[in-house]
Amino acid sequence: MADYTWGTGRRKTATARVRIRPGAGAFVVNGREIDNYFARPVHRMLAQEPLRTIAGAAQFDVFVNVKGGGDSGQAGAIQHGLARALESYNHDWRPALKSNGFLTRDARMVERKKPGRPGARKRFQFSKR
Numbered sequence: 001m002a003d004y005t006w007g008t009g010r011r012k013t014a015t016a017r018v019r020i021r022p023g024a025g026a027f028v029v030n031g032r033e034i035d036n037y038f039a040r041p042v043h044r045m046l047a048q049e050p051l052r053t054i055a056g057a058a059q060f061d062v063f064v065n066v067k068g069g070g071d072s073g074q075a076g077a078i079q080h081g082l083a084r085a086l087e088s089y090n091h092d093w094r095p096a097l098k099s100n101g102f103l104t105r106d107a108r109m110v111e112r113k114k115p116g117r118p119g120a121r122k123r124f125q126f127s128k129r
Helices: 041-053 071-089 091-099
Strands: 005-011 014-022 027-029 060-067
Touching (some): 005 071, 014 071, 027 041, 041 071, 060 071, 071 091
Parallel strands (some): 027 060
Antiparallel strands (some): 014 060
16 A cells, blocks of 8 residues: 655745545545644645645645645645656646646745845945935
């Protein structure tokens, strides 16, 4: 019963390790049901979107370990990892997942703070005298 298919997803500073197997439709994130893990429905919907694309929400059990980042980053990392796991499970789903942008890693990160500045790009107020 340990025939899992793996996928790793990343978004911002969050990393999600996603395992899928044929099953009854359980979706477990860090040992908790997805409804208990994400408070906002938007994040639950975002994480489960690849399953809806292939119309297979009830035919897979999904187990996720995710760490780093916040809720939005973790939801995006789960989406990316789930899409990669589904693609390696069945390569025929690749065009549908690719056209919806689930297989593309969103590379946007928070820019680092530079020395001598109050933020990444903000500067202190200029005064001539």
